[in-house]
Amino acid sequence: MKGVLLMADKEIREGIRNRWVVAATLLLAALALTLAFLGAAPAGRVGAGALEVVVVSLSSLSIFLLPLIALLLSHDAIVGEAERGTLLLLLSYPLSRWQVVLGKFVGHVVILGFATLLGYGAAALALALSGQPIGSSAWQAFGAMLGSSVLLGAVFVALGILVSTLVRDRGAAAGIAVGLWLLLVLLWDMALLGVLVADAGQHLTSGAVDALLLLNPADAYRLFNLAGLADVRLLSGMAALGGGSGLAPALLLAGLAAWALLPLAAATALFARREL
Amino acid sequence: MxxxxxxxxxxxxxxxxxxxxxxxxxxxxxxxxxxxxxxxxxxxxxxxxxxxxxxxxxxxxxxxxxxxxxxxxxxxxxxxxLGWLPENVTFNPALTGREVLRFFARLKDEPASTADALLERVGLADAARRRVGGYSKGMRQRLGIAQAMLGxxxxxxxxxxxxxxxxxxxxxxxxxxxxxxxxxxxxxxxxxxxxxxxxxxxxxxxxxxxxxxxxxxxxxxxRLAQLPVRARLTLVGEGVPDWVGDGLAPRWLGANLLELSCPPEAKMEFLRHAAADARVTDLDLTPPTLDELYAHFLRGREGAVR
CATH class of the missing domain: 3.40.50.300 (P-loop containing nucleotide triphosphate hydrolases)
Structure with missing residues (x-):
């Protein structure tokens, strides 16, 4: 465990030094604050709570942004050290390979979690300070959104690290990471939508659709945040889907967790067996 | 053990x-x-x-x-x-020399003070708080040596x-x-x-x-290589002394400078001759260098392997 913590500490230190932490935090805070105050004006008229609007708009934003930041951070984790020539020296130390992988994962998730909590938290705090009435259920939805956002980030950190252990040069890792982002964040939903329209409810059961949604971490996250809570569901226009889906929030979270753990386990196993 | x-x-x-x-x-x-x-x-x-x-x-x-x-x-x-210094050692350029060495020290369960003492020992104490990215090749190499000596x-x-x-x-x-x-x-x-x-x-x-x-x-x-010893004689007068046979492969390097290649077993006999000859005013002996030894073993590797 000590090796994991040492690795994580080093990753965080490097993240701070490389301005990764500052850049990600500022980006997320700026977007969150913008959405909070742009979104607050119309929300006043339809009577929804300001924070609910923020939860809806921020989670839509997170689906695009957090996976991208996570992949940018993690696709370099192993292959970058291998190319710089620092990996072999690290592995000659009394440190297991799984400790290297897990330490990097923990470090990157901490960086991402810090940026998310601080960036999005700033928006919620600004709303609260500006005197908007915020109910406890709204805080609950916001908290759930924060937690699941970090989990979504962890999923893509794990995927990025897996990519990083699979390839032998950084360019390939970056290419695969971008491809993965396009597939899971953009193309999957379009394809699913296309299939649903074409099928017109003939063959695909709602169970199959649920499974297809769970198979994509971004969709699991979207369902959890937009359809999981009653007030938010109304606002997000996901009422029909959320009501009709048989996916409980706990199941969606479990799906996300599995999406983080499986690539991480695969990366550890592959890296342990790799010859350097 | x-x-x-x-x-x-x-x-x-x-x-x-x-x-x-x-x-x-x-x-x-x-x-x-x-x-x-x-x-x-x-x-x-x-x-x-x-x-x-x-x-x-x-x-x-x-x-x-x-x-x-x-x-x-x-x-x-x-x-x-076990300490290892890789060829062309590199470190993360964003960290300082001290951060790098302390990280490695902790991996080997050594206190941070050991790392600081080693930095001092390899002459990097003044550069300890600077980023490795700004280090010269020699400084990186010294940091590499310091990490190899940890623990x-x-x-x-x-x-x-x-x-x-x-x-x-x-x-x-x-x-x-x-x-x-x-x-x-x-x-x-x-x-x-x-x-x-x-x-x-x-x-x-x-x-x-x-x-x-x-x-x-x-x-x-x-001894194994049986490489000749190289001798340089400074001579007065003309011509190669008659005690220098063809076995010594005489070669003129200058007007008075004669180079000889002397098999190890003939070395003492050669020295006695040279010392007795009044025409020899100076003498330098060079044993085969490691480079020559190395070249010899590479050439002969098809024959006797160990």
């Missing part, structure tokens, strides 16, 4: 990468406190041997033991007592340790290695710069294309 067991022990170790045999059937054992040079041109298998000893790669055939353990088994205890290693593997070091630092490095070897650390270093190994190592292992071609002390290798 008992003191009389070899610290590094290789038996018939081979390692192939696809069709390329990087190391073929290499055997040697290094005792505690030995200072040994691993010599060979690029691609001779020196770095592969070190990676095998570190357990970073596994042998395709043969058996090796480092500090009594199989290095590829990944036992943390053995790795803690009072029982075996040090140094891959080209003196590249990029200026002569004073080079001297300091050899002094440190001498001290460590005196304290029982086994030092194995690979090098291109053969001349500077003279007097710094007790034993030389010569590698060529993955094969071990010679292994012994410098004196033993000299």
């Amino acid at each position: 008992k003191a009389d067991l070899p610290v590094l022990d290789l038996e018939g170790v081979s390692r192939r990468y696809g069709a390329v045999e990087a190391v073929r059937d290499v055997s040697f054992a290094l005792p505690q406190g030995a200072r040994v040079a691993l010599v060979g041109h690029n691609g001779a298998g020196k770095t592969t041997l070190m990676k095998l000893m570190l357990g970073l790669i596994r042998p395709s055939a043969g058996r090796l033991r480092v500090l009594g353990e199989d290095p590829a088994a990944g036992a943390a205890a053995a790795r803690r007592r 009072s290693p029982r075996a040090l593997l140094l891959d080209e340790p003196t590249t990029g070091l200026d002569p004073a630092v080079r001297q300091g490095l050899y002094d440190m290695l001498g001290e460590l070897a005196g304290g029982g650390t086994t030092v194995l270093l690979s090098s291109h710069a053969l001349e500077e190994l003279e007097g710094r190592v007790e034993r030389v292992i010569i590698m060529d294309r993955g094969r071990l071609v010679a292994d012994g002390t410098l004196a033993e290798l000299r």
Whole structure:
């Protein structure tokens, strides 16, 4: 465990030094604050709570942004050290390979979690300070959104690290990471939508659709945040889907967790067996 | 582990990468406190041997033991007592020298103070708070040496340790290695710069294309090689003295300067003649250099392998 913590500490230190932490935090805070105050004006008229609007708009934003930041951070984790020539020296130390992988994962998730909590938290705090009435259920939805956002980030950190252990040069890792982002964040939903329209409810059961949604971490996250809570569901226009889906929030979270753990386990196993 | 067991022990170790045999059937054992040079041109298998000893790669055939353990088994205890300086060592440029060394110290369960003391020892105390990205090649190399010495290693593997070091630092490095070897650390270093190994190592292992071609002390290798001693005579008067036969291969280097190539067994007889001849006003003897020795073993490797 000590090796994991040492690795994580080093990753965080490097993240701070490389301005990764500052850049990600500022980006997320700026977007969150913008959405909070742009979104607050119309929300006043339809009577929804300001924070609910923020939860809806921020989670839509997170689906695009957090996976991208996570992949940018993690696709370099192993292959970058291998190319710089620092990996072999690290592995000659009394440190297991799984400790290297897990330490990097923990470090990157901490960086991402810090940026998310601080960036999005700033928006919620600004709303609260500006005197908007915020109910406890709204805080609950916001908290759930924060937690699941970090989990979504962890999923893509794990995927990025897996990519990083699979390839032998950084360019390939970056290419695969971008491809993965396009597939899971953009193309999957379009394809699913296309299939649903074409099928017109003939063959695909709602169970199959649920499974297809769970198979994509971004969709699991979207369902959890937009359809999981009653007030938010109304606002997000996901009422029909959320009501009709048989996916409980706990199941969606479990799906996300599995999406983080499986690539991480695969990366550890592959890296342990790799010859350097 | 008992003191009389070899610290590094290789038996018939081979390692192939696809069709390329990087190391073929290499055997040697290094005792505690030995200072040994691993010599060979690029691609001779020196770095592969070190990676095998570190357990970073596994042998395709043969058996090796480092500090009594199989290095590829990944036992943390053995790795803690092993220091390695890779060829062209690099560090994360964003961290300072001190952060890098303290990180490595903690991996080996050493206190941060050990890291600071080592930085001082390799002359990087002033640069400790600067980023490694701004270090010169020599400073990076010194940081690499410092990390190899963390945790009072029982075996040090140094891959080209003196590249990029200026002569004073080079001297300091050899002094440190001498001290460590005196304290029982086994030092194995690979090098291109053969001349500077003279007097710094007790034993030389010569590698060529993955094969071990010679292994012994410098004196033993000299005896084995039977290389001629080079003699330069300054003469007065004309002509080659008549006691210089064709066996000495006389060659004029200048008007009065005659170079001779003297087989080791004929050396004393030659000296007696030269001392007796009044025409010889000066005499220089040069034993075969390591470079010549190395070239000899590479040439002759098809014939006698060990």
